[in-house]
Amino acid sequence: MEHSKHIWRGAILLTAALTALVVGRHFLIPESFGEMGFYRGDALYEFMASPPVHGAPGACAACHDDVAAAKAQGGHRTVECEVCHGPLAVHVKDGEKVGDMPVDRSWQLCAHCHRYLAARPAAMPQIDLREHLDLGPQDPFPAEACLGCHDRDAIHSP
Amino acid sequence: MNDRKHAPGVSRRDFIQAAARGAAGMAVVMFWGDLTLVSANTVSGGPARGREGYAYDPTQHRWIYLVDVAKCIGCGSCVRACERENNVPRHFFRTWVERYQVSRTGRTWIDSPDGARDGFAPLVTGAEITKAFFVPKLCNHCTNTPCVQLCPVGASFVSPDGVVLVDEQRCIGCSYCVQACPYGSRFIHPETHTASKCTLCYHRLAKGMTTACVQNCPTDARRIGDARALGDEVAELIATTEVRVLKPELHTQPNCHYANLGGEAR
Numbered sequence: 479m480e481h482s483k484h485i486w487r488g489a490i491l492l493t494a495a496l497t498a499l500v501v502g503r504h505f506l507i508p509e510s511f512g513e514m515g516f517y518r519g520d521a522l523y524e525f526m527a528s529p530p531v532h533g534a535p536g537a538c539a540a541c542h543d544d545v546a547a548a549k550a551q552g553g554h555r556t557v558e559c560e561v562c563h564g565p566l567a568v569h570v571k572d573g574e575k576v577g578d579m580p581v582d583r584s585w586q587l588c589a590h591c592h593r594y595l596a597a598r599p600a601a602m603p604q605i606d607l608r609e610h611l612d613l614g615p616q617d618p619f620p621a622e623a624c625l626g627c628h629d630r631d632a633i634h635s636p
Numbered sequence: 637m638n639d640r641k642h643a644p645g646v647s648r649r650d651f652i653q654a655a656a657r658g659a660a661g662m663a664v665v666m667f668w669g670d671l672t673l674v675s676a677n678t679v680s681g682g683p684a685r686g687r688e689g690y691a692y693d694p695t696q697h698r699w700i701y702l703v704d705v706a707k708c709i710g711c712g713s714c715v716r717a718c719e720r721e722n723n724v725p726r727h728f729f730r731t732w733v734e735r736y737q738v739s740r741t742g743r744t745w746i747d748s749p750d751g752a753r754d755g756f757a758p759l760v761t762g763a764e765i766t767k768a769f770f771v772p773k774l775c776n777h778c779t780n781t782p783c784v785q786l787c788p789v790g791a792s793f794v795s796p797d798g799v800v801l802v803d804e805q806r807c808i809g810c811s812y813c814v815q816a817c818p819y820g821s822r823f824i825h826p827e828t829h830t831a832s833k834c835t836l837c838y839h840r841l842a843k844g845m846t847t848a849c850v851q852n853c854p855t856d857a858r859r860i861g862d863a864r865a866l867g868d869e870v871a872e873l874i875a876t877t878e879v880r881v882l883k884p885e886l887h888t889q890p891n892c893h894y895a896n897l898g899g900e901a902r
């Protein structure tokens with residue numbers, strides 16, 4: 479047994495290496511890793527926890543029921559309020575008003591949907607802006623080209 | 637060196653042996669814990685129920701998405717809503733809209749100015765356009781994901797309800813997944829330097845809400861459904877009507893389906 483110390487030395491080194499591996503692995507791998515698959519299970523619950531920015535449909539009607547009722551009868555009934563006005567989170571937090579809704583009065587807001595484009599479905603009401611405003615090919619569009627004539631009430635109701 | 641004293645009664649060999657035994661014992665306990673955790677859950681395909689104390693159970697849903705190309709008016713409301721909802725950095729997109737314009741000779745013009753965030757302006761091609769349509773795009777949440785399988789750190793994953801997500805804490809920003817996605821749905825976030833992508837508004841789904849893009853679509857061109865819910869309308873449409881997926885030849889099995897999609901779309 480004169481060479482047994484070589485075996486012991488090897489065994490000790492191997493044990494030390496294995497211990498380092500297992501202890502290191504234990505601390506490096508997050509606890510929830512593997513809970514549902516090859517990923518950190520906590521990550522899924524962190525995604526769930528983020529607060530929504532846009533409100534649920536009908537959230538605006540809680541306060542603005544008059545506008546919501548008129549809009550429900552109008553041509554824009556399928557358009558959620560937030561499409562034009564921006565997300566609820568800038569306006570209301572925990573049931574309290576935290577800021578004014580931004581109001582976009584530019585012609586671009588209307589043009590997003592109603593400017594004539596060859597690729598739009600034909601059933602979509604569209605206008606050729608230059609023709610409609612009687613502008614020359616180089617004339618700039620007036621800033622409030624649409625809302626100057628089509629006012630708030632016309633947009634919200636039939 | 638020679639004047640160093642050993643503690644009386646404990647030889648160096650005894651000490652090392654005792655330490656090795658103790659460490660090995662501890663390692664076995666720790667390793668067993670990790671091993672049972674991983675094998676119990678990955679081998680059997682996840683726990684039967686979600687976590688206690690959470691209203692949303694990811695194992696009870698299966699999200700599927702349906703885009704009706706014929707209904708899309710290219711307004712870009714979805715792109716703007718997504719940007720606001722998810723704080724998407726400017727000039728990066730989790731969803732975007734492409735415009736296809738096809739001439740009589742079959743020449744195709746494809747554009748998506750700034751992801752259609754500000755809609756589209758008329759495009760002068762100089763040719764007679766005989767066919768034109770919009771194609772909204774987002775992560776296809778593939779069943780057979782090219783992006784997740786090559787993530788070297790387990791940051792990209794598919795949730796039990798079929799949503800492809802990125803764990804920002806684990807992502808090292810190597811961008812392998814960005815290159816692997818055949819749909820261009822991923823990008824490296826300019827601030828966090830980690831992979832970022834459509835989460836299918838997971839935070840909203842978990843609260844019983846719909847995604848920001850679906851909610852803000854004025855024409856119902858975008859819809860989301862739950863294949864595990866009985867009598868789900870979207871699931872029924874996908875099952876019974878003619879729908880296509882993007883790049884079917886890649887066999888990624890997207891969970892995002894398209895109705896009335898032109899053959900030119902890719």
